[in-house]
Structure formats: C-alpha cells, structure tokens
Amino acid sequence: MSFPQISSSSQTSGNVTDAIAGGTLTTIIRGLSGSSLDLAERGKTIFLPGDPAERVYLLRCGAVRLSRVYESGEEITVALLRENSLFGVLSLLTGHRSDRFYHAVAFTRVEMISAPATSIRQAIEADASVGLMMMQGLSCRVLQTETMIETLTHRDMSSRLVSFLLVLCRDFGVPAEQGITIDLRLSHQSIAEAIGSTRVTVTRLLGDLRSEGMLRIDRKEITIFDPVALSRRFS
Amino acid sequence: MSFPQISSSSQTSGNVTDAIAGGTLTTIIRGLSGSSLDLAERGKTIFLPGDPAERVYLLRCGAVRLSRVYESGEEITVALLRENSLFGVLSLLTGHRSDRFYHAVAFTRVEMISAPATSIRQAIEADASVGLMMMQGLSCRVLQTETMIETLTHRDMSSRLVSFLLVLCRDFGVPAEQGITIDLRLSHQSIAEAIGSTRVTVTRLLGDLRSEGMLRIDRKEITIFDPVALSRRFS
DNA sequence: AACTCCTGTCCGGCTGGTTGCTGATTTTTG
DNA sequence: CAAAAATCAGCAACCAGCCGGACAGGAGTT
Numbered sequence: 049m050s051f052p053q054i055s056s057s058s059q060t061s062g063n064v065t066d067a068i069a070g071g072t073l074t075t076i077i078r079g080l081s082g083s084s085l086d087l088a089e090r091g092k093t094i095f096l097p098g099d100p101a102e103r104v105y106l107l108r109c110g111a112v113r114l115s116r117v118y119e120s121g122e123e124i125t126v127a128l129l130r131e132n133s134l135f136g137v138l139s140l141l142t143g144h145r146s147d148r149f150y151h152a153v154a155f156t157r158v159e160m161i162s163a164p165a166t167s168i169r170q171a172i173e174a175d176a177s178v179g180l181m182m183m184q185g186l187s188c189r190v191l192q193t194e195t196m197i198e199t200l201t202h203r204d205m206s207s208r209l210v211s212f213l214l215v216l217c218r219d220f221g222v223p224a225e226q227g228i229t230i231d232l233r234l235s236h237q238s239i240a241e242a243i244g245s246t247r248v249t250v251t252r253l254l255g256d257l258r259s260e261g262m263l264r265i266d267r268k269e270i271t272i273f274d275p276v277a278l279s280r281r282f283s
Numbered sequence: 284m285s286f287p288q289i290s291s292s293s294q295t296s297g298n299v300t301d302a303i304a305g306g307t308l309t310t311i312i313r314g315l316s317g318s319s320l321d322l323a324e325r326g327k328t329i330f331l332p333g334d335p336a337e338r339v340y341l342l343r344c345g346a347v348r349l350s351r352v353y354e355s356g357e358e359i360t361v362a363l364l365r366e367n368s369l370f371g372v373l374s375l376l377t378g379h380r381s382d383r384f385y386h387a388v389a390f391t392r393v394e395m396i397s398a399p400a401t402s403i404r405q406a407i408e409a410d411a412s413v414g415l416m417m418m419q420g421l422s423c424r425v426l427q428t429e430t431m432i433e434t435l436t437h438r439d440m441s442s443r444l445v446s447f448l449l450v451l452c453r454d455f456g457v458p459a460e461q462g463i464t465i466d467l468r469l470s471h472q473s474i475a476e477a478i479g480s481t482r483v484t485v486t487r488l489l490g491d492l493r494s495e496g497m498l499r500i501d502r503k504e505i506t507i508f509d510p511v512a513l514s515r516r517f518s
Numbered sequence: 519a520a521c522t523c524c525t526g527t528c529c530g531g532c533t534g535g536t537t538g539c540t541g542a543t544t545t546t547t548g
Numbered sequence: 549c550a551a552a553a554a555t556c557a558g559c560a561a562c563c564a565g566c567c568g569g570a571c572a573g574g575a576g577t578t
Contacts, residue, residue: 126429186418191376
C-alpha cells in the first residue's frame with residue numbers, strides 16, 4: 049500500500065491540484081454584482097446547515113473546514129479547504145433553491161470572496177472565460193476530494209494518519225529549516241474528526257511518529273522532516 | 284450518528300445530486316470535434332493509470348468504477364459513477380499534459396460520450412452555456428464525492444456499510460415491488476473495496492442486515508426494503 | 519465436466535475504540 | 549495582569565470488533 053503522490057516536486061512547486069488560476073478568478077468574481085470580500089477570524093461560522101444556499105465562495109487565503117454535525121453532537125470533517133478553493137458549490141446547482149447541509153467554519157483567519165450563484169451564471173453567459181475558470185476550479189475540488197477518499201480507505205489508522213499528513217503537506221505545507229511545516233494549528237481532536245478516528249488514537253500514533261523521528265510538533269504546528277521517507281514508512 | 288439524507292423524496296424523484304442536465308450536455312458534447320460515442324462491456328477498462336489524460340467523459344448509462352491499484356495488488360474504489368457523471372476530469376486542468384492516476388473500468392455495460400479536453404475548452408469559448416453545464420456537472424461530482432467521505436468517516440463498519448448502501452440507493456436505486464433495488468451486481472469484495480473493509484466483514488454484516496429483515500440479496504442484486512428504517516438502524 | 523469466482527463460516531490475535539483521570543497549555547475574564 | 553475556565557495532550561486498562569488466513573460448498577461460465 050502506498051500513498052498520495054508526494055514526489056519531490058510537490059514539496060516545492062506543487063502538484064496537479066494547484067492548477068487553478070485562483071488569481072484570475074478572483075478579479076473576475078470581484079467584478080460581479082453582489083460580490084463581496086469577506087474576512088473571518090478563526091472559528092467563525094461562514095454558513096450553517098439550513099442556511100439558504102445562494103452564494104459561491106472562493107477562498108483567497110487561510111483554511112476553511114466543511115463539516116457535518118450529528119444530533120449526537122459528534123462532528124466529522126468533510127473537507128479542509130485551502131487557498132484558491134471554490135466552495136458553497138451546492139448553490140450552483142439547478143435553480144430551485146436548496147439549503148446548505150454542511151457547516152463551514154473558518155479554520156484559520158480567512159480571506160475570501162463570494163458572489164451570488166445567479167451572478168456567476170450571468171457572468172458565464174457574458175464572458176465564457178469565466179466558465180473555463182470555474183470548470184478548472186471545480187475540477188481541482190474533485191481531485192482533492194478523491195485524494196481524501198483514498199486516505200480514508202486505508203484500513204489501519206497509522207496509514208490513514210500518514211496519508212492525511214501528506215495531504216496536509218500538499219495543501220498547507222510551507223518549507224521549514226528542516227522539512228515542511230503544516231501551516232495550521234491542528235488539535236488531535238480535529239485530526240481525528242478528519243480521518244474518522246478518535247482523539248486518543250491520534251495522540252498515540254503521533255507520539256509514535258515523533259519518537260521515530262519523522263516529525264516534530266510545536267504548539268500544534270506539525271513539521272514533517274521528510275515527506276518522502278514518511279510515505280515509505282510502510283511496505 | 285445519522286446518515287445521508289434519504290428523505291422520502293430521494294426514493295422517488297431524486298435528490299439534489301440529480302440536478303445535472305445530462306441530456307443537454309450530451310447533445311452539446313456530441314457536437315464537438317473529436318467527440319465519440321463509446322460503448323463498453325462490463326469489466327472493460329476505459330483508461331489506465333499512466334495513460335495520457337486528454338479526454339473528458341460523460342457517462343450516459345451504466346456505472347463506472349474509478350479505482351487505484353497499489354503495488355501490493357490491493358485495489359480500492361475511489362468512486363462509483365452513475366449516469367450523467369462527468370469523469371476524466373484531470374484532463375480539464377491546465378494545459379501542461381498529465382497522466383491518469385486512476386483506473387477506470389466499466390462496472391456494468393456502459394454507454395458514454397467523450398471529447399478531447401481541448402474541444403471542451405473551445406466549445407466553452409464559443410458557447411457560454413457549455414460552461415454552465417460543465418459547472419453544474421462538476422458541482423454534482425463534488426457533492427457526491429463528499430457524501431462518500433461522510434460514509435467513510437463512520438467508525439464502525441456496520442454504519443459504514445449502511446451509509447454506503449444508502450448512497451447506492453440514491454445513485455443506482457430503482458423502485459421494486461417492496462423497497463428499492465440497487466441496480467448493480469455487487470460482490471462482497473467490491474463493496475469491501477469501496478468502504479475500506481474486507482470481504483469477510485462485508486459478508487458478515489450483510490448477513491446480519493438480512494436476518495434483521497432490512498434487505499434481500501438475489502443474485503448479487505440488493506433490495507433495501509425500507510431505506511428510512513435502515514437509516515434509523517442506529518441511535 | 520472442469521473451472522473460476524463468489525459466499526458463508528470458524529477462530530486466534532491484535533488494533534483501535536471507550537472510559538476515566540491527570541497535568542499542561544491556552545484562552546477568557548474579572 | 550493574575551486568576552479562573554476551558555481546551556488539550558498524554559497515559560492506562562479493558563474489551564469489542566475487525567482482520568487475516570483457511571476451507572468448504574454454491575453459483576455461474578465455457
């Protein structure tokens with residue numbers, strides 16, 4: 049069993065899911081009627097389940113967590129979105145209005161732009177290149193989400209955690225003195241909610257990885273010394 | 284812990300992820316230069332990892348399985364695509380050509396249309412409504428994939444299996460005399476590969492569900508008597 | 519009829535979930 | 549700014565659930 053493509057290139061320039069031309073989309077969306085530039089502090093809710101799904105968002109910087117909350121109070125993470133991700137995609141579907149079913153929260157300080165789905169449609173009609181950009185942005189989302197599915201089908205938690213860490217490196221990694229630092233403040237609980245495990249297990253496994261010398265954790269910031277080595281951790 | 288929205292509506296008319304206007308997209312894509320109508324028998328490979336990613340596919344009828352094969356020979360399912368799904372999405376990304384990393388196989392007899400990504404781009408430039416359609420199609424994919432992530436984060440296999448069966452009802456369910464039949468021929472192995480478990484466990488859990496009177500299996504075709512009841516199976 | 523693929527079942531062993539507690543760290547508040 | 553509160557990390561004990569491997573009988577194919 050192997051892991052998401054962490055080739056040497058993905059550490060530096062980025063891989064295929066970086067392809068969205070976020071910059072261009074930004075200026076396009078900014079020009080739409082009803083668009084707005086939104087800022088949110090860590091922990092602030094962007095939309096709630098049950099809210100009408102009207103706007104589409106483009107994350108400019110920071111991270112957004114999409115999650116589902118169950119009656120039991122349990123919460124699972126459906127996606128951890130990074131820069132240049134499109135979200136609020138539900139609103140793009142057919143005219144008949146529907147409601148959000150996910151909870152979107154700013155996972156870090158966040159800067160994003162949003163516009164009503166109707167404006168997006170009009171903009172596409174007016175300028176075909178908008179459609180092209182949207183198409184690429186959504187393709188990226190599909191590919192990223194599929195990587196996460198790969199992560200989640202690993203049977204042992206150790207592989208799952210490692211695979212997830214590599215995804216985080218891809219999406220939120222910044223080069224550090226030694227290795228790559230994941231530019232997020234991740235509690236063990238939040239990791240558990242993303243990989244479908246429990247806090248206790250994540251604590252144990254991260255401890256193992258640390259004592260193996262694969263990573264360092266400083267104030268909730270994880271630094272992976274050698275992603276390639278990490279991806280080879282298992283046969 | 285609850286389950287994907289299987290409201291009474293989703294049994295009959297279909298839910299939000301049905302929204303893609305597949306019919307319209309079909310005629311559009313058919314008209315593109317380089318497009319083709321492809322038929323494939325069950326089990327036939329559509330593309331392989333390493334193939335150049337050039338074409339985009341729209342599944343007209345049948346089911347396609349996207350999977351990743353590991354060196355160990357192990358195989359996991361990344362997506363089970365249904366009618367009107369767009370796939371081969373990797374080819375839509377930026378110009379620099381890249382290779383497939385998934386294996387696409389016809390899971391049933393399949394009818395699909397495909398066109399080079401370049402033609403799609405040109406078509407969008409020429410007619411903005413193509414961009415609109417593509418956008419909707421891709422949004423659907425995102426939402427469907429996210430549902431699958433929800434399924435995979437359930438911690439106990441029983442919940443995971445149930446959740447997956449409900450997804451299959453949504454995507455491949457046809458009304459039967461009593462309940463809904465999943466219009467696929469699913470081996471226990473293939474289910475295991477989709478939910479990240481093993482054949483033996485799937486056999487056992489399906490057996491449990493059967494003896495509880497939740498479903499019937501006849502020649503690999505699963506009939507769920509009452510999806511709503513099934514979704515309530517756990518507190 | 520021979521073959522392949524699939525289902526069903528058994529059992530030993532271990533992973534990982536659960537619960538409960540403690541001390542550390544961070545955030546809030548007076 | 550310090551005290552109080554909340555959140556978080558680490559540890560231990562228990563045990564259910566799942567995996568792994570193995571095998572036998574069915575179902576479907578050629």
